Amino acid sequence: MIWKTLPRSKLSKQLNGWRGGSGPHLLMIHGVGMHADYWSNLIPRLENYFSLTVIDMPGHGSSLCSSAKTPSLAHYTDRIAQLIQNSSAPSLVVGHSMGAMIALDLATRYADCISAFVALNAVFQRSDTAKNEVRSRAKSIAEGTDMNISSTLERWFEKPSEGVPAIALTECEKWLNRVNHKGYQQAYHAFAHHDEPDADTLKRIQCAGLFMTGENEPNSTPAMSRAMASALEHGEYYIAKGARHMMSMTHGDEVLDKLVPFLLQHTAIANHE
DSSP states (O other): OOOOOOEEEESOOOOOOEEEESSSSSEEEEETTTTTGGGGTTTTHHHHOOOEEEETTTTSTTTTOOOOSSSHHHHHHHHHHHTTOOOOEEEEEEEEHHHHHHHHHHHSSOOOOOOOOOOSSSSOOHHHHHHHHHHHHHHHHHHHHOOHHHHHHHHHHHOOTTTSSSHHHHHHHHHHHOOOOHHHHHHHHHHHHHOOOOOOHTTTTSSSEEEEEEESSSSHHHHHHHHHHHTTEEEEEEETTTTOOHHHHHSSSHHHHHHHHHHHHHHHHHOOO
């Protein structure tokens, strides 16, 4: 398994990314500290079915940082929405972690632009303890006192074992070591301070959503994915056994086995309607 460097092109005034494949349009949004290459292990299979737009989120990879000191999650969503607002047909969206938050925000505030979404490792109704912990990390990152990559990787990965590629951990460590600190700080602040959609907001989402997380995920827990799926009129969930936060890297084939049929099914439904 190899994570390739995807050739970037300019997608908008602020965003860069990669485009390829053919078929229904699929927008892919990574999480904090990552970039478009995060998805490259999934791309060879996805590009057989979908026309892909794989972005570098603002302040990540080759995309420019926001000019706002502490941009909100809606700030990120609004910039990413520009990529799909003028499309001839609604887009599919896959987001991971903060990217999953953005996918939900797109489905809520840009409903006409989205036909279905997959939220990988999304958070929902954090406990007070979890809120305090993530906001404390955001404060430390802003102050430059917390760039402890090893503790981040411990939260994100299960221990490498048979069938779990150690190269995934190595790649993430490399990416975090090279991260744009301003972009990382801005995104982590938005991630930590965003109040996730409540159940009433989720109930208003009209498109189908698939929520996926890892069995051993300590922050984006299985209970969260089940709760979000149950709140949606057309919600589903899947829990990857033995996986944690980076399950799309460590359990890529399993993720694709659920993700691809779901997106194709709801593309067909949308086209039929």
